[in-house]
Structure formats: C-alpha cells, structure tokens
Amino acid sequence: MIGHMDNLSFITIGQAADYAGQRVRIGCWLYGKRSSGKIQFLQLRDGTGLMQGLVARQDVADDVWEAARRLTQESSLYVTGTVKEDARSVSGYELVVEAIDVIQLAEPYPITPKEHGVDFLLDHRHLWIRSPRQRAILKIRAEIIRAIRQFFDDNGFTQVDPPILTPSSCEGTTNLFHTKYFDDDAYLSQSGQLYMEAAAMALGRVYSFGPTFRAEKSKTRRHLIEFWMIEPEMAFVDHEESLRIQERFVAHVVQTVLERCGRELATIGRDVSKLEAVKAPFPRMTYDEAIEWLRGQGFDISWGDDFGAPHETAIAEQFDRPVFITHYPTGIKSFYMKPDPNRPEVVLCADLIAPEGYGEIIGGSQRIDDPKLLAERFAEHKLPEDDYRWYLDLRRYGSVPHSGFGLGLERTVAWICGLDHVRETIPFPRMLYRLYP
Numbered sequence: 052m053i054g055h056m057d058n059l060s061f062i063t064i065g066q067a068a069d070y071a072g073q074r075v076r077i078g079c080w081l082y083g084k085r086s087s088g089k090i091q092f093l094q095l096r097d098g099t100g101l102m103q104g105l106v107a108r109q110d111v112a113d114d115v116w117e118a119a120r121r122l123t124q125e126s127s128l129y130v131t132g133t134v135k136e137d138a139r140s141v142s143g144y145e146l147v148v149e150a151i152d153v154i155q156l157a158e159p160y161p162i163t164p165k166e167h168g169v170d171f172l173l174d175h176r177h178l179w180i181r182s183p184r185q186r187a188i189l190k191i192r193a194e195i196i197r198a199i200r201q202f203f204d205d206n207g208f209t210q211v212d213p214p215i216l217t218p219s220s221c222e223g224t225t226n227l228f229h230t231k232y233f234d235d236d237a238y239l240s241q242s243g244q245l246y247m248e249a250a251a252m253a254l255g256r257v258y259s260f261g262p263t264f265r266a267e268k269s270k271t272r273r274h275l276i277e278f279w280m281i282e283p284e285m286a287f288v289d290h291e292e293s294l295r296i297q298e299r300f301v302a303h304v305v306q307t308v309l310e311r312c313g314r315e316l317a318t319i320g321r322d323v324s325k326l327e328a329v330k331a332p333f334p335r336m337t338y339d340e341a342i343e344w345l346r347g348q349g350f351d352i353s354w355g356d357d358f359g360a361p362h363e364t365a366i367a368e369q370f371d372r373p374v375f376i377t378h379y380p381t382g383i384k385s386f387y388m389k390p391d392p393n394r395p396e397v398v399l400c401a402d403l404i405a406p407e408g409y410g411e412i413i414g415g416s417q418r419i420d421d422p423k424l425l426a427e428r429f430a431e432h433k434l435p436e437d438d439y440r441w442y443l444d445l446r447r448y449g450s451v452p453h454s455g456f457g458l459g460l461e462r463t464v465a466w467i468c469g470l471d472h473v474r475e476t477i478p479f480p481r482m483l484y485r486l487y488p
Contacts, residue, residue, distance in 0.1 A: 065099030067144040070134045081126045091119045103145040118151045127154040177488050187315035192464045198307035202300050203258045211250040211257045213243030219438035226267045239264040251284040258283040270483050272472040277481040284455035290399035290417040293454035298331040305329040321469045328371040335375040357383045364408040377401040386428040388416040409466035415456025422446035
C-alpha cells in the first residue's frame with residue numbers, strides 16, 4: 052500500500068457526487084495522464100464513468116508521486132483521496148489524490164490516440180470496448196434492453212424462451228447454419244416466431260428476447276451474422292392494433308434512452324433533437340403508395356419488387372420519425388402472413404423504417420389463422436409437412452386472429468446512437484469474415 056487509508060468509503064466513480072468533501076477509495080484503471088510539472092493529472096475510469104485524479108507534488112509522499120509517474124495506460128490501481136467539486140470536469144467532480152496502490156502495471160497498450168484501422172480495432176475488440184465511446188454505446192444498448200423488457204412486462208406480456216436449435220426455419224433453410232443433432236439435421240434459429248405463436252395460444256401475449264443467426268454472405272453496414280431479436284406474438288390482436296402497439300413500443304424505448312442516457316448520448320455526439328421527434332403516432336404508406344412515390348423520384352422499380360436500402364432511405368427521408376410501409380405483395384412476403392380479405396394479392400403486414408438511413412427495424416404481420424389456407428401455403432412453398440405439422444395444429448385446435456412482429460436490437464441501437472455500422476452495437480460482433488475474438 053502506497054499512502055494510507057482510514058475512515059474512508061470504497062465507492063465507484065459514478066457515486067462521487069454523493070461523497071463530495073469526503074475521503075474515499077476507488078478501484079480503477081488509468082485511462083490517460085498528463086503533467087504540468089508539479090501536478091500530475093490522472094484520468095481514471097472504473098466502468099461507471101471517468102474522473103480526474105489530481106496528484107500535487109507538494110501534498111503527497113515521494114513514493115506516491117513516483118507511483119503516479121510510473122503508471123502506464125490501463126494500469127489497474129486503488130486510489131485514495133478526497134472528492135472535490137469541479138465545474139470544469141465532465142462529471143462535475145475530481146479526486147484530490149493522497150495514496151495510490153498499484154495492482155498491476157500494464158504493458159504498453161496497443162490502442163493509442165492515433166488513428167487505427169477498423170480491422171485492427173476489431174482484432175482488439177476486447178480492449179476497444181474500454182474506450183469512452185464504446186462504453187457509452189454499450190451502456191445505451193443496456194438501457195434499450197431494459198426499456199424493451201419494461202414495456203412488455205408492464206403491458207401484460209409474458210417472456211418465453213424459444214429454442215435456438217430447430218429442425219426447420221420460418222422461411223426455409225437456405226440462409227441457416229446447419230449442424231447435426233445426433234442423427235438428425237438441425238439449424239441455428241433465425242427466428243423464434245413460430246414457437247412464440249404456440250406460446251401466445253397458451254399465454255395470450257408473449258415476447259422472446261434472444262440470439263438469432265443468419266448465414267447470409269452480406270457485408271453491408273446493417274448486417275451481422277449473429278444478432279438479437281425481440282419477437283412479440285399476440286392472440287386476439289389484428290394488424291391495426293399491432294401497429295399501434297409497435298409505435299408505442301418504439302417511442303417508449305427512444306424516450307427512455309433520452310431520459311436516462313444523456314451523458315452517454317453526449318459522449319458519442321448524438322444529435323438528440325432527431326430522437327426527440329420520435330413520438331407516436333408514426334406516419335404510414337402502403338406499398339402501392341411507396342412504389343408510386345419512388346417511381347416519381349426516378350427509381351426504376353416495379354410493383355412486386357422488394358425494397359432495397361436506397362428505396363427505404365429515400366422514403367424515410369420524408370419523415371422525422373419512423374414510417375410504416377404496409378400491405379406488401381403476397382409473393383414477396385413469408386408464407387404465414389394473412390392476406391388482406393379485401394385484396395388477397397397483398398398481406399396484412401408492415402415494415403417499420405427508421406429515419407436517417409437506418410432501414411427496417413421491425414417487420415410484422417397478422418398471421419394466417421385458417422388451417423386450410425395455411426396448408427395451401429405449405430404446399431406452395433414446398434415446406435416439409437412432417438417438420439411443420441405441429442405449427443398447423445395451432446390452427447386446428449382453437450385458432451384465433453393473432454399478430455406479431457420482430458425488432459432487430461442491433462439495428463435499433465445503431466439508429467438510436469447514430470452509428471455508421473452495426474459492428475459497434477454489440478460487444479463482440481460476428482460478421483462475414485470475423486469470428487475473433
């Protein structure tokens with residue numbers, strides 16, 4: 052122990068405001084330091100925030116001064132001192148240091164203030180997440196997760212966990228990761244939706260929150276191989292009511308982040324005025340209206356074509372909040388979506404497109420509840436009857452109108468944080484050419 056400790060509290064940097072004027076001890080890492088000759092300024096971090104430690108030559112013993120001088124970036128230590136208000140500090144407080152206990156003197160740190168390439172930073176992702184920007188993003192992600200659970204838990208939904216290993220998929224097995232399940236074939240789940248429909252018939256309103264996998268050889272800024280999905284399913288809920296729930300849900304998440312993550316949003320430089328506009332109700336366009344508008348803007352697109360990123364971005368730029376695009380053609384949507392009774396060539400579905408070019412964050416629909424029509428869809432899509440017999444049972448034994456949707460967590464984090472790429476939205480991203488670390 053370098054220095055001394057008695058009559059003090061062991062606190063985190065995030066608790067400093069409650070200990071102004073008191074002697075405390077903090078376990079932390081050295082983020083950086085500078086010196087003005089007779090004073091050393093230590094930038095300390097502990098996961099709850101950053102705080103400056105002030106080491107004055109005239110006020111500390113020689114061994115404390117020398118310990119501070121020898122500290123390297125990311126060295127771990129215990130620091131003892133008095134919390135002092137400082138309006139110039141980001142946190143509003145600094146620590147007047149009297150003692151330092153070095154736990155480990157770190158080796159030369161590979162991530163420096165100079166510019167590093169993306170591959171270098173991803174190779175060192177286990178260290179990169181220590182930076183203030185990455186920490187802020189992960190804190191916002193955690194708050195988004197908390198707000199998601201709060202919304203569903205407070206609105207009569209029950210969380211249900213679907214399996215990750217499945218014998219089939221929602222939309223065919225083309226883009227799934229295949230594995231052997233003893234003597235059978237199995238796949239990593241790309242959606243828990245079908246299982247959640249079964250759960251909704253037991254519990255009414257349910258949601259899942261878990262990892263999903265897509266074996267798509269895609270390298271866009273919007274795609275990850277492994278990502279997290281939130282998938283609610285709701286018995287006795289039609290398409291229109293589902294849209295109202297979706298917009299309330301998204302608005303709640305955004306407004307909660309604004310309320311609770313002001314410091315983190317400032318750290319990453321997010322323009323919060325763009326988030327403040329995200330309040331229900333959201334604007335809507337039908338697929339027909341979107342096609343007509345896009346063609347009027349010079350896009351070469353025909354009825355029956357799906358939208359790509361440029362189309363979604365152009366549509367979203369008209370609005371200051373997310374926009375629903377509804378009633379897509381039956382032929383470009385999944386087999387389980389219910390046709391519009393008044394116009395069977397389109398389905399009762401919607402994609403929610405985020406503003407600022409972030410694309411689709413929610414896809415949802417009312418589900419087919421007629422067992423005969425669902426059986427016809429199985430045949431049209433060449434789905435193996437043995438794998439899906441249980442799913443047809445949901446329509447044979449007490450079928451009801453029901454709807455559901457899925458929200459991609461990482462795209463939502465990217466949008467709320469204003470990030471250029473989804474690779475920063477998850478602690479350890481899995482992408483086309485990245486499985487390390």
